[in-house]
Amino acid sequence: MDIFLQQIINGLVVGSIYALIALGYTMVYGIMQLINFAHGEIVMIGAMVTITCINLLIGAGINLPGPLLLLAGLLMAIPVSMLLGFAIERIAYRPLRRAPRLAPLITAIGVSIVLQQAAMLIWGRNYRPFPAILPTEVHDFFGAAITDLQVAIVVLALLLMGGLFFLIERTKLGRAMRATSQNPEVAGLMGVNINTIISMTFMIGSALGAMAGVMVAANYDQAHAYMGSLIGLKAFTAAVLGGIGNLAGAVVGGILLGLIESMCAGYLSSSYKDVFAFVVLIGVLVFRPSGLLGERVADRA
Amino acid sequence: MNAPQQLLAIEGIHKRFGGLHALNDVTLSINKGEIYGLIGPNGAGKTTLFNVLTGLYLPDEGKFNFDGKNLFRQKPYVVVESGIARTFQNIRLFHNMTALENVMVGQHVRTKAGVIGAVFRNPSAKAEEATIKARAEELLDYVGIGKRKNELARNLSYGDQRRLEIARALATKPILLALDEPAAGMNPNETAALKTLMEKIRSDGVTILLIEHDVKLMMGLCDRIAVLDYGKKIAEGVPEQVKNDPRVIEAYLGVAPE
Amino acid sequence: MAIDFLKTPRQRLAVYIALAVVLAVLPWALGGLFENGKSWLRAVDFALLYIMLALGLNIVVGYTGLLDLGYIAFYAVGAYTYALLNSPHLQAMLPVWMMHPPFVVMIILAAFMAGLFGVLLGTPTLKLRGDYLAIVTLGFGEIIRICLNNLDHPINITNGPQGLNGISKVHLFGLDFGKPIQWLGLTFDVAHSYYYLILAFCALIIFVTLRLQQSRIGRAWVAIREDEIAANAMGINTRNIKLLAFAMGASFGGVSGALFASFQGFVSPESFVLMESVMVLCMVVLGGMGNIPGVILGAILVSITPELLRDAINPLQSAVFGRRVFDPENLRMLIFGLAMITIMLLRPEGLWPSRRRKLEIHEHEEEATA
Numbered sequence: 001m002d003i004f005l006q007q008i009i010n011g012l013v014v015g016s017i018y019a020l021i022a023l024g025y026t027m028v029y030g031i032m033q034l035i036n037f038a039h040g041e042i043v044m045i046g047a048m049v050t051i052t053c054i055n056l057l058i059g060a061g062i063n064l065p066g067p068l069l070l071l072a073g074l075l076m077a078i079p080v081s082m083l084l085g086f087a088i089e090r091i092a093y094r095p096l097r098r099a100p101r102l103a104p105l106i107t108a109i110g111v112s113i114v115l116q117q118a119a120m121l122i123w124g125r126n127y128r129p130f131p132a133i134l135p136t137e138v139h140d141f142f143g144a145a146i147t148d149l150q151v152a153i154v155v156l157a158l159l160l161m162g163g164l165f166f167l168i169e170r171t172k173l174g175r176a177m178r179a180t181s182q183n184p185e186v187a188g189l190m191g192v193n194i195n196t197i198i199s200m201t202f203m204i205g206s207a208l209g210a211m212a213g214v215m216v217a218a219n220y221d222q223a224h225a226y227m228g229s230l231i232g233l234k235a236f237t238a239a240v241l242g243g244i245g246n247l248a249g250a251v252v253g254g255i256l257l258g259l260i261e262s263m264c265a266g267y268l269s270s271s272y273k274d275v276f277a278f279v280v281l282i283g284v285l286v287f288r289p290s291g292l293l294g295e296r297v298a299d300r301a
Numbered sequence: 302m303n304a305p306q307q308l309l310a311i312e313g314i315h316k317r318f319g320g321l322h323a324l325n326d327v328t329l330s331i332n333k334g335e336i337y338g339l340i341g342p343n344g345a346g347k348t349t350l351f352n353v354l355t356g357l358y359l360p361d362e363g364k365f366n367f368d369g370k371n372l373f374r375q376k377p378y379v380v381v382e383s384g385i386a387r388t389f390q391n392i393r394l395f396h397n398m399t400a401l402e403n404v405m406v407g408q409h410v411r412t413k414a415g416v417i418g419a420v421f422r423n424p425s426a427k428a429e430e431a432t433i434k435a436r437a438e439e440l441l442d443y444v445g446i447g448k449r450k451n452e453l454a455r456n457l458s459y460g461d462q463r464r465l466e467i468a469r470a471l472a473t474k475p476i477l478l479a480l481d482e483p484a485a486g487m488n489p490n491e492t493a494a495l496k497t498l499m500e501k502i503r504s505d506g507v508t509i510l511l512i513e514h515d516v517k518l519m520m521g522l523c524d525r526i527a528v529l530d531y532g533k534k535i536a537e538g539v540p541e542q543v544k545n546d547p548r549v550i551e552a553y554l555g556v557a558p559e
Numbered sequence: 560m561a562i563d564f565l566k567t568p569r570q571r572l573a574v575y576i577a578l579a580v581v582l583a584v585l586p587w588a589l590g591g592l593f594e595n596g597k598s599w600l601r602a603v604d605f606a607l608l609y610i611m612l613a614l615g616l617n618i619v620v621g622y623t624g625l626l627d628l629g630y631i632a633f634y635a636v637g638a639y640t641y642a643l644l645n646s647p648h649l650q651a652m653l654p655v656w657m658m659h660p661p662f663v664v665m666i667i668l669a670a671f672m673a674g675l676f677g678v679l680l681g682t683p684t685l686k687l688r689g690d691y692l693a694i695v696t697l698g699f700g701e702i703i704r705i706c707l708n709n710l711d712h713p714i715n716i717t718n719g720p721q722g723l724n725g726i727s728k729v730h731l732f733g734l735d736f737g738k739p740i741q742w743l744g745l746t747f748d749v750a751h752s753y754y755y756l757i758l759a760f761c762a763l764i765i766f767v768t769l770r771l772q773q774s775r776i777g778r779a780w781v782a783i784r785e786d787e788i789a790a791n792a793m794g795i796n797t798r799n800i801k802l803l804a805f806a807m808g809a810s811f812g813g814v815s816g817a818l819f820a821s822f823q824g825f826v827s828p829e830s831f832v833l834m835e836s837v838m839v840l841c842m843v844v845l846g847g848m849g850n851i852p853g854v855i856l857g858a859i860l861v862s863i864t865p866e867l868l869r870d871a872i873n874p875l876q877s878a879v880f881g882r883r884v885f886d887p888e889n890l891r892m893l894i895f896g897l898a899m900i901t902i903m904l905l906r907p908e909g910l911w912p913s914r915r916r917k918l919e920i921h922e923h924e925e926e927a928t929a
Contacts, residue, residue: 029690033690035690035693091900092900095904096904096907099903099908100848100908101689102620102626102844102848103903103907103908104903105844106840106841106844106845106899107899107900107903107904109837109899110897110898110899110900111896111900112896113892113893113895113896113899114896114897114900117889117890117892117893118893120886120889121885121886121889121890121893125886125889229834233697233701233833237698240690240691240694244690244691269709271705271708272705272709274702274705275701275702275705275706277698278701278702279702281694281695282683282695282698285684285695286683286686289686289687289688289691290691291691355792356791356792357792376796377791377792377794378795378796378797381792381793382794386792386793386794387792389792393786393788393789393792394785394786394789395781395782395785395786395789395790396785396786397785398778398781398785402778405775405778406778406782406790406793406795407793409775409778409779409782409793409795410793412775414775414776415776416776416807418775419770419771419774419775419776419777420766420767420770420771429775430774430775470793473793473794
């Protein structure tokens, strides 16, 4: 088996998931300069709701093909996550928009704890297996193994990213979002309803996060109430690596991080792969303090 | 009368930001004890030159000598130590510190107590701290805001904030004090008081470099004036001379005088 | 705030004496009042360790304004420094003179090592701002933890995830803190004697912080927080002053870590996870950044509340539902999270902010309503 190609494939799969989640971080950051610490938990809730939904359908004896079951689960999980994202912003962040910078960070951490513990209360402390509804056959791809699921994850992630870019660059909503991230006050004066834009940003980010959550659960065949913190941390790292606040940066950072990790796991040591990822991050930031694609902020005296 | 003694000399300074040539071959010299004015239209590079002279920007090429020292591409704290202090066009005080504390911070570079001194308060550290405080109070009185010493900088009036910035800069014991548009946004009374203050500072032996838009103020105050336009020095001389220079009039009005 | 009405030195002295008396009898009071007084005393000991951590982080975050999300790494460095030199694990590898150094030497060494790591972290991150710094410090914390977790091969240095066992207790003034100590007819258990030991270090750190705050160095830190460019232009060597903040903050963490290792008798990487860093940050921000009493209050609340909830949660559940419906462990952390959100929403400036910070926030409110 070709290790190099295999690690590239694995890295791309994980990387495109990171990228999707990183987009959620970076969109919120671009508009409000806030690290939405609870985003990882949205990813987890998305995965959990989908699994529960699929299990319920199977339990009710509804025998749909796997992908359709998955779709049904997603149709449930996406609105739930969007609602959750909306509610978090309204309750925990909006009242603190003029507060000291660290106050919303602390409420974000609080929300993250609450969601994690609530998920434990609802779904228990154990790993939830992902229902075996998807085809598992392995294809040979120039000596490397690849599954339909892996292909589907990468393709779907790319489609979602393309859709998001279209939304941001080509639609009225996207223009309003860009204007708000440039300068909220001026955007407000120009008739943009900033509150609506921020809510929309959270909801779109949460929807992407929920889908990413399902991808994670399907890819690793399991989900857990604590899964959000690690994956969220990785995705946030990816967003910073690419240049936080920059959408293309989140995608580049995500895929790069995925590749770095899988290469390190394949050739060096899997226990040090996170160390390696952070070392690369620090190295990049030393030379480019605003990330790979981030704008260089000149010191204006 | 003694021949003017050169204090600061820059030669052929260039500074580029990407494609923008912000300073193009700027040469000028400032003499000890004078008030030297820097004028020019918006975007001419005045503040950029200021930032180069105070170490916040590193110039790309040129020479920069001050008081017998080479300060080319030196760190800001070295520049301050050598005796150049500044204020900012858009006031940059330590907003949540009191007026007194702001001026105490200004003395950082002239004092040396470290962690050990801070923790053990040995006699020399204690004496130094007392001197810092006394001198800060003195300087606040000097610029005329001694009564406001315990107010947070952010709560001072605009004019008082400008004065506090000057006091903070003076706290570094400068030889050259660089003021970036100190009269911006002031009413005529405040401007007149500021003028008096600057003359007092000069008479106390500090050389002043001044950026200002208020041409009347500049003409009445400066010994010599340099004019920047598009990053180049287009004129230099005594106020009368500069005022009548056709290139200066063109730069300001956009047309050559008839 | 509360300090304001303690105007005269006499009143202040009276309060300090009262406080000293309360702190001196606290362990005995806990033992007398509660059935499980011993575990409460342990909780108090840990709260004191957290106070030191919070005060250390306060130098970096509260004074200098640098957001550090990996602070617990310095606690880990202090703890492992102590543990490696005071447990049987490395006995075979290290020369005899290095093992079991005197306590004072050990504490200084732990502070120094942690400070060294503080500089190590600070150096590459000097140019980074705000949230970029946050993620790098977070990464640094994780790097330290992962290394502790994996340095059991090829050479076994840290003993990996199993951690280090059999760490000896403190020996000071001829006393062995690992055994009950008899003094004036009183018996001091391990948790008792450690309470006084940790309390003493806590007082020392509070003293050092106070002194630093009112010094040339402390003012330079705050100046950097307020406006780094202006601080630079005023001749502050921002690089060195920032590194000093990192080193000082880290060394407090190192001292706390060393005491933790000896008190606990066991260390493992699990004690130094990201969540711990986050909790210390919460202590600083919830209590009131930059204000020493506030930070202490924050540390006590954040470390004791989960313990209080632990005792209260089951009776509460039976009272409400008549039986145990939810896992108490999850429920108490859930309530804790809700409490954090509520406090921040009600008091964004923290529970006990410094006077100047409070002024600042309330001005913002006026601007917002105007």
